[in-house]
Amino acid sequence: MSKLLFPNRGQGKELCEILREALGIPETCTGFTVRFGTNEPVAVNCDYYPQEVPDEEDLEQPAVNHRGLDG
Numbered sequence: 001m002s003k004l005l006f007p008n009r010g011q012g013k014e015l016c017e018i019l020r021e022a023l024g025i026p027e028t029c030t031g032f033t034v035r036f037g038t039n040e041p042v043a044v045n046c047d048y049y050p051q052e053v054p055d056e057e058d059l060e061q062p063a064v065n066h067r068g069l070d071g
Contacts, residue, residue, distance in 0.1 A: 005012030019025065025032055029046040036042055 005015060007013060007016040019032075019034060020027075020029075023034070023042070023044050025044065025046060028048060030049055031047040033045045034042060035044075
């Protein structure tokens, strides 16, 4: 295969948009691979930016009600 396509322009962009819609790939996906194997279901792997995990100090602990049993 000698044809190069880029997902942000021309035919590559058109193909990317068609695949995203047909396969239900979310907009938050930063990249994806699609595998078409003979007699196999179509397989899709999506890449995402990692979500930021808050520090433990930033998490608010809910008040626990022990129904008068907290000493």
